[in-house]
Amino acid sequence: MESATGSRNEYDVFLSFRGLDTRQTFTDCLYEVMKGTGVRVFRDDDEIQVGQNIKDELWHAIESSKIYMPVFSKTYASSKWCLKELAKMMEVTSRSNGTKEILPIFFDVSPGDVKLKTSLYKNELSNHAKIYEADKVKAWEKALVEVGKLKGWKPRNVGHGRLITSVVEDVLIKLNNRNKILTKHLVEDRKQVDAVIELLGINSGGTHSVGIRGIGGIGKTTLAKVIFNKLSPHFDCSSFLENVREISRRSDGLVYLQKKLLSSIHRSRNNELYDVDCGIDMIRRQLSNKKVLIVVDDMEEKDLLEKLVGECDGLKSGSRVIITTRNLSAIRNEPKTILDYEVKEMESDQSLQLFCRHAFGKDFPPGDYESLAREIVSTLGNLPLAVEVIGSSLSCKHDNRALWIEVLEKLRKAPLGKVRESLMISYEELEKEQKQVFLDIACLFVQEDKTYPIFMWSDCNYYPNYAIDVLLHRSLIKVESDSKFRMNDQVRDLGRHIVQEGDCKYPSKFSRVSTHEDALNILRSKQGNEHVEALKVRGHTFTDEELLNLPNLRFLRGTGLNFVGNFKDLLPMLRWLSWHHCPPEFTATNFCPINLVVLDLSSSDITEKWGGWTQIQMAKKLKALDLRNCKCLTRTPDLSNFVDLEILILAGCSRLITVDCSIGKLQLLKTMNMDGCDSLKELPEEVGYLESLREFIFPRSSKLVTLTESVGNLKSLSSFSVKYCKGIDKLPNSIGGLVRITHFSIKGCEGIKKLPHSLGGLESLVKLDLSFSGIESLPDSIGNLKKIKVIDMGSTKLKSLPDAIGQLEMLEELHCPECLDLSGEVPNSIGNLFHLQILDLSCTRISGLPTTITYPSHLEELHVRDCRDLTGEIPDAIGKLSCLRILDFSGTCISRLPATISFLPCLKELGLKECEELRRVPKLPSSLISLVLDAYHCEIIPDLSNLVTLDHLDLSFHRYKLKAPYQLEELMSPWKIVESIHQLPSSLSTLHLTDIPPPQQFSNFMNLSSLSISSCSMAHLPELEHLKKLRELSIKVCPSLERIPDLSCLKSLETLYLSELGSLVAIQGLEELESLESLQIICCESLEGLPQLSKLVKLKSFELHDCQVLQAIEGLGCLQRLKHLTILGCVSLKRLPDYPRFTKLDTDWKEPETSSAD
The missing domain is CATH 3.80.10.10 (Ribonuclease Inhibitor)
Structure with a gap:
């Protein structure tokens, strides 16, 4: 855990010890355990940085600490620094009014030794008296005697492990900070930590509660622990109630949890409670006058919160409550608002780091294991629990690559047992219909739009909208803005495992068969397979006999299928048929799936004369007809029997010329997509009969030159979008009748020069997009659009x-x-x-x-x-x-x-x-975060030192434009600007300087992520060792620059751009930039050589231009991520470097001609 708060660190415990005696043994173990619980411990060798004043840092650490822990060992008193620290501790404690205390540990000495009743420490003080002033030694003597009188720990008859446990427990109680122990392999997701802390509003009054929600194993409890450890010092008392769901189900569970909460508040275990009501009353009384932080971990029932914490309004102002749960319903319906935070999956790099810490004991995998480690982490779905379990299981098996490959294959087939157990808790609490929907999504619909599945589930009476809501609440699925189902890989694998757990050897027992091989085995068995509800297969010709054995099939998806035989009374349960690449001939008879609600014939060779149309007309319940990319279709078929149709997709039917007039019979049609119907010439008048149409995506057809007036009858239309129809030169006046549309777009319609006056009738319009059209003027009636919020007229011909x-x-x-x-x-x-x-x-x-x-x-x-x-x-x-x-x-x-x-x-x-x-720039507001200023012609620019929140500075200055001396009192010279820059805040993340020398040092810019220096006449630049967070570095047009600072300290650097550095001879430290992804070296005519580059394992792009004396490039051959390599104008290069097989090379290099002896 980090200990930094503000510009200097604050500490809980100051450890004072003699390094020669205990640094590598007892003190080291004590330090690590305390640090693992979140206690902020000062230990001089870790906390004092090179270049810092030792005494100042020590004294600051002592002043800021709450507890002092001198570890007295045999040679403790021989160290003047130990004695100085002890005297300082006594001084600070004496004036602290009881807020600080000393807890001594008598490691291998007795209290009598410390009180100077033996010769052990007496002799050491005598030696000091020969060197140091008497007053100083007297103060040391007094400090030893006083501390020796204090109660402390004596480890002589106790094992170190038990002693350390006792010490840490006591420290946590005294700090009133029951920090939770975190794994030493923790990879903290600071974005998520900060997001929850922001929701808690620590610096505001009142009481706030936040629910941390997510699936099992995603890291809810760990996130809560990290936040608890960070925040608990800011509260009067704090409590972390773990495993609430499990404990509350015991007969005495609630009373136990109430006692635990009260003991945390009182720091006492003597809390007699007779029943839950007694506990509620006592908790209410105890929490009303204390600012508390309470975490309720794994809460599933919403009434538990009131029984454990009471009404949030009853808590003292400033109190905060955190709940972790798998179920949004546990926090959503509370009478008081509980803010919801859904835990995000770990980012890939964080997951890899966590895996490597468990598997290899370090942050990165060895080079030969990197791709394998990444595959494993990806297969685990970035689920922390799964990553930790597998990483730990492989920790001692680095030399057995075959085993790693076996583990990966196994993971691809089934989720981990421990992870499965955690996730099954959420699954088992679902109702029957919800389980069906969950299993369908896991096996069939991950990354697919929810619309078609909802049609199927509704017809099966699965109550899909309610089921989806429940699955969302339990974080088993996500539905994002694109309306597609998302599912964590481990959750998905759980669903597939449930489907297959009956007997993996017999796919006929599966309810959902999603692999082609298993599907073929079922079809070939010619046995009754009543379990099968869903089937995916490709390139198969179905016979009536095969489908007779699948009486409960409700979902069939395939590519290049065909049907042969008499299918009368077959497929009675089929709701969904996806038949991609359907052949132009249809030979089946009586193919009448009467319950079909979704028919997807995408990318098929069918025409309007296809033989299947007449038989499928019997599917009168059809809700969705998808004909996208049917490129042989020139006219839509007769649609008059599909009276329940809600969605018609014709997108990509590039040869479609005509829409059949039967379109007017589809009174329930809500969505019609004709995007990509490039050959369409006109829309029939009957389109205006579609009273329920809400979404109409018009074709981007240059051949469509007019819109029928009946378009104005589409009273349900919510948006009107005719984009890039370059053949349309005007809109029908009836357009004003579309009174419900909120969005109107003619983007890219270059032929439309003006809008009809009736546009003013669009009383619901919120957004008007005319961008890239030919609009030259706006009608006066535009003033009637009283609800409009956004108008975009970019790149039009508008004159005024x-x-x-x-x-x-x-x-x-x-x-x-x-x-x-x-x-x-x-x-x-x-x-x-x-x-x-x-x-x-x-x-x-x-x-x-x-x-x-x-x-x-x-x-x-x-x-x-x-x-x-x-x-x-x-x-x-x-x-x-x-x-x-x-x-x-x-x-x-x-x-x-x-x-x-x-x-x-x-x-x-x-x-x-x-x-x-x-010519003049006045004083700027201190609120600025970003400033881009070319001061080339300015006579006066302001002092920048007041810009205390500045994050991005791009500053150019022309040194030859300085004006007369009479303005000198206000004028900012380049050097004055440098001084001003040096006073900018340490939070600055971007600094771009042109014609301005950089500051003499970057020590104040430790958060800089992007640095650009251009047109600078200096021969040397300041050192970069403070820029630990720098990701982008650009140095260009600095002809006098002879060397650049050592780059090896820039461990986060991802992009390096060096250009027109005519005097540069070498690039020191380049070989150590392991995070570098992009490297450009251009027009560095004096550059003689490059270091060995084999460590640049993340390098993706390397460009080398016009480095005329460079002779060799070494180390590229092992850079497997290198995708682009450019070498141009490097005329002295003796040979092209080795590079990975799949790297794209762009070069003008030619092999030097060799002359042979006559």
């Missing part, structure tokens, strides 16, 4: 903004970038847009901003980048935009920014790049 724009009282975003014909001043009516948040006029020809621009008090972003006609001074009133976050004047011809810009309290980003007329 109408005054009517000011009537859009709910407008929040107005985007007009790249409107090259948009000129003149912005209309004054813009000031009426009181809800406006974003105004983007970038790359237009606007010439002025009205004073009313400051009236929209909610304006957050103002973009006028590259508006070359925008000149003069910006109005002073801009300082009134109190919500403004982003202001970009880059590429304009403004001459002055008003001083009122410093009054903008929320301004985060300011762009002033290439403002060639700008």
Whole structure:
């Protein structure tokens, strides 16, 4: 656990010991155990960094610690530093009013030795008296005597293990911080820790509760422990109640948990409780006057929280409660709000690190095991529990690669036993229908859209919407914004294991058969297979006899299938048929699956004359017909019998010319997708009869030149999107009848020059997208769109903004970038847009901003980048935009920014790049996070040291533009700028400097992740050893630079760009950059050599240009991740380097010609 809080570390315990006696033995074990419980321990060899003042750091550590623990050993008193520490401890303790205490350990001495009643320490003090002042030795003597009187531990008759356990328990109680022990292999996910802490709102008042939710084994409890250990010191008392679900099911479980909670609060085990109600009353009384942190781990029943913690309103202000659960329902329906946090899967790199710590005892795998380790981690689904179990099981088997491969194969077939047991808890609590839905998703629908499965499940009476909600609550599935099912790999494998656990040798017992081989075995057996409900197979010709043996088949998916025979009364349960690459001929008879609700014939060679249409017409319950990519279809078939159809997909039917007029019979149709129907010439009038149609994706067809007037009858349509139909030159006037649409787009319709006046009738419209169309003007009726929030007119032919724009009282975003014909001043009516948040006029020809621009008090972003006609001074009133976050004047011809810009309290980003007329930059607001400033022509720029939150600085300065000395008192010279930069906050993450020398040292920028130095005349750059977090480094156009600092300390560096460094001879430390992914070395004419590069194991791209004296490149052959290698203009290179087989090489290198003797 980290101990840093603020700029210097704070500690719980200060360990004072004689290194020669106990450093490698007792003290080391004590330190590690305390650290493992989350106690912040100071030990001088770990905590004092090279270059720090030893005394200052020691004294700070003592002042900040709560408990002092001197370990008295035989030579303790011979060390002047030990005695100095002890005297300082006594001094701090004496003035602490009881908040600090000393807990001595008499390791191999007696208290009498320490109290100077024997010669052991007396003799050492006598020796010190010969060297040091009498007052100092007297103070040491007094400290020894006083501490010797204190009660402490005497390990002589106790094993070290038991003693350390006792010491740590006592420390935790005294710290009132019952820290939870965490595995030494912990890989802390700081993003998730920070996210939960933010939800808890530690710095705010009131009481807050957060539920940490996720599947078994995903790390809920570990996350809660990490947060508990971090936060508990900030509370009066804290308690962590583990395994609540399991313990509460015991007869005395609730009373036991209540006692445990009370003992944590009282630090006493004597809490007599007679029943649960007694416990509730006592807890309520005890928690009302203490600021508490309570974790309730693994809670499944929502009423447990009240019995354990009581009403959250009854807790003292500042108290916080954390619940971990597998089930969202346990926290969702509470009368008071419990914020929900769903634990994310570990990122791949974190999972690999965790695996390696268990398997190899270090953070990275050996090179020859890397790919295998990554495959194992990927197969485990980044589930921490699974990663830990497998990693530990392989920890002593590094020399048995065959075993590792066997383990991987086994994992691919079934989940781990321990993981399976954990996940089965959630599965077993599902109802019968919910289990069916869960198993279907695991075996059939991972990464698939939920719409079609819901049709099938509804017809099977599985109540799918409720079932999906339950599965979501239990974190067994996820449904993200794309409406696709997601499932952790281990959860998926659990579902598949449940389906197969009857007897893996006999697939006929499986309810869902998803492998081609198993499916063929079932079909060939010609036996009754009533268990089979779902089948996936490819390239098979079904006979009626085969399907007779599958009476309960409800799902059939296959590619290149065929049906031969008489199928009368067969497939009575079939709800879903996916028949991809269906042949153009249909020979089956009586193929009438009457209960079919989903028919997917994607990518088939069928036409409107296909023989299967007449038989499938009997499927009157059909809900979805998917004909996407049926490229032989020129006309849709007769659809009149599919009266229940809700979804019709024709996307990618590139030869479709006509839509059959029977389309008008589909009164329940909700979705029609014709994207990619490039040959469509017209839509039938009957399209206007589709009263239920909500989503209509029009074709992007250049041949579609008109839209039928009946389109205006689609009263249920929620969005109207006709994109990139370049043949359409106007919209029907009836478009105003689409009163329910919220989104309207004609993006890319270059032929449409104007909009119909009826557009003003779209009373529900929220977003209007006209971007990349041919629109030249807007109708005045646009002022009637009272609900509209977003208008995008980017890259159109728009010439001016109408005054009517000011009537859009709910407008929040107005985007007009790249409107090259948009000129003149912005209309004054813009000031009426009181809800406006974003105004983007970038790359237009606007010439002025009205004073009313400051009236929209909610304006957050103002973009006028590259508006070359925008000149003069910006109005002073801009300082009134109190919500403004982003202001970009880059590429304009403004001459002055008003001083009122410093009054903008929320301004985060300011762009002033290439403002060639700008002469003065006033004082900038301290709220800035990002500043881009070309000061090439500025006479005055401000001191930057007040930018205390700055994160990104891109600064260019032309050293030849300095003005007359009369401005010297205000002028910022390059060196003054450097001094100003050095005072910027340590949180700065991006620093780009052009024509400005870098600061003399980077010690203040330890959080820098991107550094760029350009056009610098210095011969040497400052050292980089402090930039531990640097990921990108660019040094270019520095012709005098003879060497760059040693790079070996940049362990996080991913990108290195070196260009036009004419004097550079060598690159020191390049060979140690194990995180480097991209390396570019360009026009370094004096570069004589490169180090051996074999350690750059993550390198993906290497570009070498015009390094004319470079003769060799070594070490690329083993870089398996290297995908791109470019070597151009390196004329002295003697040979091409070895490189991996799959690396793409781009080079102009030619082998030197060799002359033979005559």
